[in-house]
Amino acid sequence: VPAAPPAPLGCDDPESEAAAAVALSYINSHSHYGYKFALNRIENIRMLPQKLNDYILFLELDLLETTCHILSPTPLENCTVRSFTEHAVEGDCDVKLQKLDGKLSVLASKCHSHADSAEDVLQLCPDCPLLASLNNTEVETTVKAALDDYNSKTADAYLRLLEIGRAKIQYHPAHIVFVEFAVAATNCSAEAAKENVEACQLLPDDQSNFGFCTATKVISPSQDFQVNCQLYGHQVPTPDTSFPSQDTS
């Protein structure tokens, strides 16, 4: 008599949460831009028996962006989920996993992210700054000025821009630009870069040193400019031990 099909899994069952943890770790370790995401809700889970002790799981996950850049060595559990009034970003992921003899591995994943609507944020916080486009002129100008400011004052390596992670602009009661961007150390000192910045190249992977900067530029009514950069130090890249998979971004 064929084995009875497994009872349908509940989204809050321990087995579903274990699968979601494997999927989330895979998603964050295979992402190359932006921020780490945390699990907000398991929307759905389907289990398809293949043969004895071999299942395919389809997970629909609802994620929320954290404040940790994807290159940050901070463990995900220590990363703060961006609050609603910081203009949260949600990720929706469909993940296909295999559970073979009790071992979970990701076969494929597909995610897309979107920011909360401006109306939602303003309804709760009328004066909160809203996310701005990363190629907004004020954003790009502020990032360039912040990096130049940092490089002009540091005695360490000259930093190059990797990517602008997020930007917000507030217009009332003051006009303020908030930017966050990822940087990488080059093979030049900031002093040497003044002579010939073209010669400053990013360090090879086995010596790479990434960092993260935040800057706030008050444009009116007063003028102020705060820049803060933190280098992570060299991280030994973790070999990807998960199952080789045809991940789809």
Next chain:
Amino acid sequence: SVAKREVAEAAQHDKVPRPVGFVPPPPPCPGKIRYFKI
């Protein structure tokens, strides 16, 4: 003659008697929200 019963009366008769204090289990999915829903 066939008399059509009132829906309420029919529903009353058809309703399966449930033990006192019966709480239907939560739907299996979607799961709990850990932070907030946007």
